[in-house]
Amino acid sequence: xxxxxxxxxxxxxxxxxxxxxxxxxxxxxxxxxxxxxxxxxxxxxxxxxxxxxxxxxxxxxxxxxxxxxxxxxxxxxxxxxxxxxxxxxxxxxxxxxxxxxxxxxxxxxxxxxxxxxxxxxxxxxxxxxxxxxxxxxxxxxxxxxxxxxxxxxxxxxxxxxxxxxxxxxxxxxxxxxxxxxxxxxxxxxxxxxxxxxxxxxxxxxxxxxx
Amino acid sequence: xxxxxxxxxxxxxxxxxxxxxxxxxxxxxxxxxxxxxxxxxxxxxxxxxxxxxxxxxxxxxxxxxxxxxxxxxxxxxxxxxxxxxxxxxxxxxxxxxxxxxxxxxxxxxxxxxxxxxxxxxxxxxxxxxxxxxxxxxxxxxxxxxxxxxxxxxxxxxxxxxxxxxxxxxxxxxxxxxxxxxxxxxxxxxxxxxxxxxxxxxxxxxxxxxxxxxxxxxxxxxxxxxxxxxxxxxxxxxxxxxxxxxxxxxxxxxxxxxxxxxxxxxxxxxxxxxxxxxxxxxxxxxxxxxxxxxxxxxxxxxxxxxxxxxxxxxxxxxxxxxxxxxxxxxxxxxxxxxxxxxxxxxxxxxxxxxxxxxxxxxxxxxxxxxxxxxxxxxxxxxxxxxxxxxxxxxxxxxxxxxxxxxxxxxxxxxxxxxxxxxxxxxxxxxxxxxxxxxxxxxxxxxxxxxxxxxxxxxxxxxxxxxxxxxxxxxxxxx
Numbered sequence: 001x002x003x004x005x006x007x008x009x010x011x012x013x014x015x016x017x018x019x020x021x022x023x024x025x026x027x028x029x030x031x032x033x034x035x036x037x038x039x040x041x042x043x044x045x046x047x048x049x050x051x052x053x054x055x056x057x058x059x060x061x062x063x064x065x066x067x068x069x070x071x072x073x074x075x076x077x078x079x080x081x082x083x084x085x086x087x088x089x090x091x092x093x094x095x096x097x098x099x100x101x102x103x104x105x106x107x108x109x110x111x112x113x114x115x116x117x118x119x120x121x122x123x124x125x126x127x128x129x130x131x132x133x134x135x136x137x138x139x140x141x142x143x144x145x146x147x148x149x150x151x152x153x154x155x156x157x158x159x160x161x162x163x164x165x166x167x168x169x170x171x172x173x174x175x176x177x178x179x180x181x182x183x184x185x186x187x188x189x190x191x192x193x194x195x196x197x198x199x200x201x202x203x204x205x206x207x208x209x210x
Numbered sequence: 211x212x213x214x215x216x217x218x219x220x221x222x223x224x225x226x227x228x229x230x231x232x233x234x235x236x237x238x239x240x241x242x243x244x245x246x247x248x249x250x251x252x253x254x255x256x257x258x259x260x261x262x263x264x265x266x267x268x269x270x271x272x273x274x275x276x277x278x279x280x281x282x283x284x285x286x287x288x289x290x291x292x293x294x295x296x297x298x299x300x301x302x303x304x305x306x307x308x309x310x311x312x313x314x315x316x317x318x319x320x321x322x323x324x325x326x327x328x329x330x331x332x333x334x335x336x337x338x339x340x341x342x343x344x345x346x347x348x349x350x351x352x353x354x355x356x357x358x359x360x361x362x363x364x365x366x367x368x369x370x371x372x373x374x375x376x377x378x379x380x381x382x383x384x385x386x387x388x389x390x391x392x393x394x395x396x397x398x399x400x401x402x403x404x405x406x407x408x409x410x411x412x413x414x415x416x417x418x419x420x421x422x423x424x425x426x427x428x429x430x431x432x433x434x435x436x437x438x439x440x441x442x443x444x445x446x447x448x449x450x451x452x453x454x455x456x457x458x459x460x461x462x463x464x465x466x467x468x469x470x471x472x473x474x475x476x477x478x479x480x481x482x483x484x485x486x487x488x489x490x491x492x493x494x495x496x497x498x499x500x501x502x503x504x505x506x507x508x509x510x511x512x513x514x515x516x517x518x519x520x521x522x523x524x525x526x527x528x529x530x531x532x533x534x535x536x537x538x539x540x541x542x543x544x545x546x547x548x549x550x551x552x553x554x555x556x557x558x559x560x561x562x563x564x565x566x567x568x569x570x571x572x573x574x575x576x577x578x579x580x581x582x583x584x585x586x587x588x589x590x591x592x593x594x595x596x597x598x599x600x601x602x603x604x605x606x607x608x609x610x611x612x613x614x615x616x617x618x619x620x621x622x623x624x625x626x627x628x629x630x631x632x633x634x635x636x637x638x639x640x641x642x643x644x645x646x647x648x649x650x651x652x653x654x655x656x657x658x659x660x661x662x663x664x665x666x667x668x669x670x671x672x673x674x675x676x677x678x679x680x681x682x683x684x685x686x687x
């Protein structure tokens with residue numbers, strides 16, 4: 001069951017690479033949040049109940065509900081155009097994300113560790129690097145933020161893989177999630193909306209070296 | 211328990227600064243903070259190699275960096291005060307309080323992170339520095355400051371995620387060794403038992419993550435914009451004590467890899483990053499027109515040298531530590547002095563600057579001396595550490611690397627020099643001299659002290675300092 005959820009997560013990455021409208025990105029984020037919720041429940045069987053509840057609450061409320069809802073609000077409030085505006089055509093994006101997944105599988109084939117499930121490793125690494133790819137290949141600031149949240153989802157998968165032995169690390173990951181997302185989204189995206197009307201990354205590219 | 215007391219004191223002072231609107235009370239709080247910081251450092255001096263609160267150990271390197279932090283922190287707060295007084299028209303009680311609260315928080319977070327003996331604790335304090343630095347960068351509340359802080363926060367968020375992934379890999383590598391404790395000491399003691407595959411991956415991620423604070427390729431970019439947009443006293447802290455935080459974290463993780471078969475891998479990684487950093491600094495500094503950014507790029511160059519020293523080993527490790535200590539004293543002087551330059555010309559583009567000797571003699575002499583110091587020409591203190599660095603390259607037969615570094619440094623000196631000499635000597639005609647404020651020579655006094663100290667420490671190092679550095683070097687060799 002865990003494997004099925006994780007495979008759906010990596011399929012969502014492929015879909016994300018060809019998605020064209022911002023709303024589909026948000027839906028994928030919701031889907032990924034729900035997958036993480038399920039995976040957390042199924043994986044962390046040895047963690048004490050209160051801690052497990054805290055982590056699951058974070059994945060469900062924060063990742064699957066609050067962040068996508070807030071982004072949707074920002075998109076409407078700032079009247080951001082609905083297109084994702086990638087720099088590269090969808091086909092090439094699809095190819096690159098596929099290559100990232102293949103690379104992760106090759107990397108996993110070198111490893112030899114009975115403490116880590118290879119599926120977790122492959123899905124986590126491919127999610128992290130697809131998120132990075134999303135950031136460099138899309139034009140809008142809001143898609144950069146979505147890319148960052150995809151990276152965090154990947155990190156969450158990785159931390160779940162070691163979560164049973166070291167719940168402290170999963171808690172740290174939850175802290176990272178909340179801290180970084182609140183800093184980036186909460187304080188900050190509101191300000192961007194106030195100062196510039198169309199959060200296009202081009203408006204924030206005047207700091208240069210001459 | 212002193213660390214907890216210091217942390218609580220910092221939090222109380224920061225809260226006081228944020229919520230209080232009275233100017234005099236704010237300045238009293240800042241004035242209280244400095245003796246508190248100094249008292250904390252003096253206390254730690256007498257508790258070398260003792261563990262407090264189970265997550266903090268006062269080791270040699272941490273103590274050295276803490277002491278230079280104390281030297282820089284007081285003038286930074288003083289220049290922060292001068293900066294706000296000069297910009298009085300746009301400052302509100304709220305922005306003033308926030309500025310000082312963020313400065314104090316940044317200084318405290320760095321000083322506590324130096325002493326942390328657990329990678330997760332270091333990581334948490336690195337996050338706090340990101341938070342306080344972003345408040346400082348966004349001080350002016352305009353669109354360019356927004357852009358600077360946006361880039362900084364975003365890249366730092368990615369960098370702390372990378373460090374976190376590195377910590378996860380590290381936790382996988384210790385499983386086979388059968389240890390639970392992830393403190394630096396326990397990792398160091400069990401370094402030969404750790405799983406090499408995970409340790410290599412972990413070092414890759416942790417090193418890449420810390421380059422954002424350390425100021426190296428690939429994540430140096432955020433720091434440049436941050437130092438450009440933050441008020442200069444804050445820029446001075448970002449380019450000294452915050453970079454040291456990156457250094458100390460990389461150093462502790464590298465110490466785990468050193469003396470194991472994985473050292474070669476870590477070395478290659480650091481040499482690539484160091485050389486690329488010096489290259490990037492050389493490319494930008496030869497064509498840059500914004501002098502504040504130029505100071506920031508000069509920091510990238512020095513950090514490149516430091517990481518090369520670490521990677522090469524031999525006497526290079528000693529040189530790297532000495533270099534970073536002296537750099538902490540030299541770089542802030544340039545940023546402090548930048549404020550005076552801006553008061554004279556109201557511009558940071560080198561095209562608008564010139565004939566500085568005529569308008570501010572004391573400041574101009576200082577800029578000249580600081581230029582010699584920052585480019586490591588004798589009698590600068592940095593000359594000693596760079597000389598040792600080159601010596602270590604020769605001894606370890608890295609001739610080609612030495613050649614490349616010297617060539618790039620020549621470019622850097624040329625670029626740096628042409629801008630500084632334009633500022634100091636080129637006659638300036640289209641400037642309204644009646645608008646130029648009189649700048650008291652006393653404004654430059656703290657910078658002279660810092661520069662003199664950097665020379666003194668390099669040519670006549672106290673025995674205690676040499677012992678502490680040698681102790682710290684012992685971790686790697």
